[in-house]
Amino acid sequence: MKKKIFLMLTTMIFSVNIYADWNGYDWNTGNYVDIQSGSNVDVGQDIEIYDWDSGSYSDVEVTSINSTGYGAEVEVYDYSSGEYRTLDMD
Numbered sequence: 001m002k003k004k005i006f007l008m009l010t011t012m013i014f015s016v017n018i019y020a021d022w023n024g025y026d027w028n029t030g031n032y033v034d035i036q037s038g039s040n041v042d043v044g045q046d047i048e049i050y051d052w053d054s055g056s057y058s059d060v061e062v063t064s065i066n067s068t069g070y071g072a073e074v075e076v077y078d079y080s081s082g083e084y085r086t087l088d089m090d
Helices: 002-018
Strands: 022-026 031-035 046-051 056-067 072-078 083-089
Touching: 031 083
Parallel strands: none
Antiparallel strands: 022 031, 022 083, 031 046, 046 056, 056 072, 072 083
């Protein structure tokens, strides 16, 4: 019984985190960004990010992911600007 409750609670906790936006900071533009929920953030994947300063979405390709002590540093290639961007995600 305890095992079943533990599994149910674990599933609920992880399902909440999976669907939450991922907040971060773009060092190239100096703006705060969100990676939208449901995005498969993995090297080689195209994802959509939201830039809070411009109020717009950008389609980018994930080129690298490095874990940090508090989140991850995600490097992406922005198709619209033709530039690489470094995102520090919490």
